[in-house]
Amino acid sequence: MTEILKKGVLLEAKSGIQASILQFFQDAIEKKLFDAVMLPMKVPSGDSFAWIMIKEQDILKNAQPLAPIMPVNAAKALKRYTRKGKGKYKIAALMKPCEIRATIELTKLNQVHLEDVTLFSYDCVGALPMQDYINNPKIGDEKFSKLLADKNWNSEDVKPVCKICDKFSLSASDLHFALNDQGLILLSNSEKGEKLLTDLNLKAETDLTKWQNYIEEQKAIKLKNREETFEIIKGMVEGFENLTETFANCIGCHNCSSSCPICYCRQCYFDSSVSKPNSDIVMMRAEDRGAVSLPLDRIMFHTGRMAHMSLSCVSCGLCSDACPVNIPVAKIFSYVASQTQKTFEYSAGASVGDVLPMKEYRLDELGELGELVKSAEVQEGNHE
C-alpha cells in the first residue's frame, strides 16, 4: 500500500502532535463530518486511560489522542459500539495500528461493523507497560512525551511486544497520521479517507519519501529485534518440556483471554462445564500419571487458545499487561502467530479483503503436506 501513496497533507503541529490531532477532530466535528469521535481520555484518578465516544467539544478538548498505555484494545471498544451493525451516526475512531488490525479481524468475523466508522491510525512509538505507568503516571507521561518528541521507535521503556513490532506504521485504516520532522502528515489510505480530505478541503502536497525511508529504517531494526527475540521464545516453547516449564506459574486466571480483543467468544470453552470433569475422571488421570495438578487444563487452555486465535493474533500485547505472574504471553503468542500465519500465508488484520485462512481452499496450499500425501499414496499402492 505504501507504494501508491506519494503525497500527504502537512498538518500544523507547533503546539505538539497531540494538540494537532485533537484540533483536527475538533474541526471535523465542527464541520459535522462526524457525529462523534472515539478517543482515549485520562481517567479522573490520573493513572489510566479509557475509550470514550465524544460528541461535545467541551469534553473533546480534554481527550488525549495518543495514550501512553493501552488498557483496552480499541477494537474491543468499537465492537461494543458497532456490534449490531449499521447505526445512525457517523463516527471517527483513532487507534494504534495493532488496534486497527484487531478491528479488521473482528470485522471479518461479524463482530465489528465499519459502515459508519472512519478509522484513523498513527505511527505508534509503542505503549508503556501498564504496571509501570500505574506505579508512576507522572514519569510515564514524561517518558511517553519524550518518545513522541524524539520519534524514537526503539526505546527500552515500551512493552516488550512493542519492541519487536514491525507493523507500527501505516495500517488498514482510512486515514493515517504520519509523524515526521516537520510534525504531522495526514495520509488518506482508502476511498473513504480520500473523500474526507476533499470534504475538509485538504490538499495532499507533501512528499512522503523521507518519512517512508525513516519508517523503513526503523522497521529493519525492529525486524532484527523480532528475529532475535523469537529465537529465544522458540527455545522457551518448543517441545512439551519447555512449554510446561514456561507456563508453570500460570495461575489460571484467564486474564489473558479476557483482555484479548480476538477472544470474542461469549463463553470461553475453558470456562464452561465441559472442561470441568468430575472427580472420577480427575482421579483416573491422576492414577494414570501418578499425580495431576489442579486446577486442570493449564497447558490445554493456552494451547487451545493458540489454536483458536493465533491465526488472528495481532500482537497487541494486552495479554502480557494482564498477566499477574509475568509470563511473557504476548511474545509467545506473537511468535506462534507468526508461525501459523506464515503457514497460511495470512497476515491478521492486514486488509478486510483478505480471506480468513479456513475459509478458502487452495490447490497448492500446504506443499510439504502434499508431498507427504503423495509418498503415502505410493506406499499404500505397494501394499495393495
Added chain:
Amino acid sequence: MGLKSRSVMVVGAGIAGIQASLDLAEMGLDVHLVEESATIGGRMPQLDKTFPTNDCSMCILAPKMSECARHPNITIHIKSSVTKVTGNPGDFTAKMVEHAKYVDPVKCVSCGLCEEKCPVKVDDEFDMGLRKRGAISRSFLQSIPSEYTIDKDRCLYLTKGVCRICEKVCPAGAINFEDKDIEIELKVGAVILASGIDAFDPIGFGHFGYKRYPNVVTSLDFERMLSASGPFGGHVLRASDHAEPKSIAFIQCVGSRDESIGHNYCSSACCMFAIKEAIIAKEHMKGLESSIFYMDIRAFGKDFDKYYEKAKGQYGVDFIKSKVSEIRELENGNLSLRHVLENGKIEFAEFDMVVLSVGLQPRKNSVRLAKNLDIKLNEFGFCRSDTFEPLKTSREGIYVCGAMNGPRDIPESVTTASGAVADAVKYLRLDRQEIAEKKIPEKDIVGDRPRIGTFVCHCGINIAGVVDVKDVAEYAKDLPNVEHSEDLMYACSQDCMNTIKQRIEEHGLNRIVIAACTPRTHEPLFREMVSEAGLNPYLFEMANIRDQCSWAHMNEPELATEKSKDLMNMGVAKARELAPLERLPIEINPKALVIGAGLAGMTAAEALADAGHEVFLVEKEAELGGNLRNIYYAFDKDPQELLAEKIKNVSKNKLIHLFKSTKIEKIDGYVGNFVTTLKTEKDEQTLEHGIVIIATGAEEHKTKEYLYGESSRIITQVEFEEMLHNGNFPTKKLKNVVMIQCVGSREEDRMYCSRVCCTKAVKNALTLKKKFPNINTYIAYRDIRTYGFREKYYTELRDLGTMFVHYDLDKKPEITLVDEWDPDSQVNVTIFDPIMDKEVEVKTDLLVLATAIDAKKENIELGKMLKVPLNADGMFMEAHVKLRPVDFATDGVFVAGLAHTPKDIDESMAQAKAAASRALTFLNKKAILAEGTICEVNDSRCTGCGYCEQICAYNAIEVDLEKEIAIVNEALCKGCGACVASCRCAALDLRGFSNEQLFSAFDALEMTNILNN
C-alpha cells in the same frame, strides 16, 4: 401401454450401469444389474486419475460401487449374460445365463490364499498384462463382489482334471468345482443397456510396433503404470530396461478418425486422457519431457480447455500438430518417430517411450448382444440411436446409455445413464415410497450403564499377518465398561456378523466397537448389523487397525499391535460416550419447478410429468423453445419439427403448468419444501414444490471482432443458418463463403470451447454445399472439434472440397471491407495458410463468424437464490464434474442444458432427462431421512461470527443477525464437520463426533493427560 412392472434390468455394470441402477433403485424399483465380468465397476477402476480435476478414479468410484452392492433394491448378477428378451415393453421376459463361479460367494472371505497357491499364472487383464494372476482370482482389491472366482478356461482342474490346490488351501471351504451355469428368467418392464466399449487394439498397426517394441504401450497400459495401486506402484518404467523414461511421446487418434479401418469417427475422450497422462507423468517424474502428436486437440468439454492450457503453460507439455507415420526401435530401446508436419515436411524425433492413445470401439460381444436383444447397430457397430431420441434403441422399452451408442467420457456416460432411466420409467410402476419401518424395534438404552462389546477382525492375513489380533482382543477385555471381547476371522462375513448379533443378545451389549478395516467401506454394513440386533445404529464405533496399523507399519509388527491397542482404547472411550441418534424425516412435496422452457426445460418437464408429477414450467420469454427456435438443421433431422412436438407436448399435458413471460422473484426453502414466488407484469404468486431443475440456457456471444456489424455480409453462424433456411442472403451472387471458428471462444475471458460451433459450421457448410455445389467454402479453424460420429460429416465436407485453413491465436485472420463506405460491402480475408506456408487472401461474399456461447447474466441472481455455485465462466457448477453431472451439493436442485455448459441437441435432451431422473429419486419418496450425524449450535456460546456459514459447502448454516447465532438446517446438513472445526468458540458440535466423545478418546490416549501436566 399395458402392464407395468416394478422390475427392470440393467445390462453392464460400468459407471453408466451403476448410475442407472442406483437411480432406479432409489425410485423404489427392483433392479437386476447384469454384468459379464466378475466385478462391477467397468473401465473406471483401471484408470489412475480423471480429467480435468485429477481426482483418483477408484476413490470417486468406490463409494458408488459399495452403494450399489448395499442397496436393498439392487440384485447384482456377475458373470452373467443376457441370451434373449421377449415380450413387450412393460412386460418383457429376459433370459440370462449366470456362469459358474466355482467359489461359493457366501463362504469365500476373500483372503487370497487360493490365488497365492494357484500354480497357473496368466496375464492379468485388469493390469493390462503387466502383472500375472492365478486361474482363481479377483479383478482388483476393491472389486464388488469381493469374492474370488475361477477362470474355467485356465483352471488346471477344469481343463485337465488335475490340481485342486485351491480347494485344499481355502480356509473357508468355499471352492466348489461342482458349480454349474444356471439359466435365469426375469420379468422386467424395461431394459437399460450400458455394456460399454472396448479400447482399440493397435496390434494390427504394424508400423507402430505395439507388442513388438517393448517401450510402445497403449494409454490403458500407461494408466496402470501411473496408478499407485498398479503393478509398478505408480513408478513408470520402460519394459526394455526398467529405466525411468526421460521423454514420452503420445500419439493421438490410434484407431480413431481412420477411414481405412472403418473408424470414421472420433473417440471423443482420448485427447483429454492423453493430456491427463502427460500431466500426471510429469508430476511423477521430475524433468520428464512429454510431447503429444495430434491432428486436432478436442478439448470440447466443460473446463477441458483450461486443462489443455494448463498442460501447455504450467506443465510444459509439447503439442505437435503432426501425423506420425512410423515408429522404429533404436538399439538402446528408444523409439524414432517419423512424422509429417502440417506443411508436409517429414521429421524424425526420438523418445524413450511411446504411448498410443487408442480409440474406443464397440464391444467385441456387441453384435451378439444386439442379436439376443433384437436391437439394431449403427454403421460403426455401436448401438443405434436417434439424435432426437438419444437414449432409445431401435426396440421400444430398451434404452441405451454410456459409451455403448457412441464414444463418451465419464460424466456424459453418467448423464446418459440417468437420462435412460427417465425414459425407462415410462414402462415401470412407480409408487411414492414411505420411509421403511424399522424391522426390529430399537432398545431404549438411555441412562443404562455402557456395556461395550469389542471385536477384532483378522481380515484373513490382511490384519492378523502383522497385528497380534488375539492380544488386542485380550487387551480390550480389561478396558472399563467392556463386557465382552473376541477376535473374528472376517468380521464382515455373514456368519461373523451373526456371531456379533448373538453376543449383543447374550451379554446385553449396548455399544459395539469393531477393530477392522476402514469405516469408509464397512461402517454402513456394520451399522445395519447393529440395528438388526435392536440397537440404534449410531451406537457403533470402528477402529481402523488395517490402514493405520497393519498397512502403515507392516514391518514393525510389535508397534503395529501396540498402536492397535491404542486405537481400540480410544474407540472404547468414545463408544462409552455414544448416544443414540435419530434421523429426522423430511417430507417431500411431489411437485417440481423447472426454470426455463427451452429444449432442456421442456424435455425435463415432460419426463417428470410422464412419471406422474405435477410440474411448474416457468419461461421468462413469451414464447417457448429458447435457442432451439433458431436451429433449422441437424443433418438428417429437422429441429423445428422437434420444437413443434415439444411445445405441443408440454402445452397439452395436464400435469404441466406453463408460466410464460414470468420471472422468478424469490426461492426459499430446501429439498422437498421449496417455496417460489413468480412474477409477471400483472401479478405475483407463490408455488410450493419439492425440487428445482435449472434449465435457463445460454446466449450467443455478441462479438465486436472481425468487423461484425459493419457490413451486412458479416454475420454469425446463427444468422447464417436462418438465411440458409429462408434463402434471404444479403446478395444473390454467392460465390465465396468464409467461416471463422472460435470467435470469442478459447481466449482470455472465455477460456472454454463452445463445443457446438465446429459441428454447426460443418453442418451449415454441408447444407450450403448441397444446395449450391458451386459455392466455394473456406473454414478458418483452430482445432476442428467434430467429436464422436460428427466426424463423418467433417470428412464428407472435406470430400466436397471445402478448404480448411488452420490458424493460431497469434495469427488470427485479418478482415478488411472491400468498400469501407458500402454497408453491404464484400469482405477481404487474409489468413496464413500453414499448408502452403504463406499468406492467402480471399475476397468473400459472406463472412460467417462462429461466435461463442455465453452464460446468462441472470445465473448469478438465480444461483444466489438457490444457493448453488457458478464456475468462473458464469455457468452453473455441478456437485462433481465426473460423477454428479446434474446434481448440486445442495440437495433437490439440478441443472440441465446450456446453463451447465454449451452442448448439442441430443446432449441437452439426455441431460434434461438425467436431471428429471435424479429429481425423481427424491420426488418418488414421500419423505427422506436427514443425516443422524449432523451439527448443532450451542446458542449460549455462539457469537454469530458467520465463519461456519461461509465454510459450509451445503449451505446448511445461516446466521440469524437479530439473535446473533448460527442456525443449522438439519435437512441440509451432511455432517461433514467443517463448521465444527472452524468454530473458534466451540459453539458447534457434531452429533456422533462431539467434543466430549472426541476428548474422551484423546483422554484414553493419554494425550490430554500429557497436556494437563
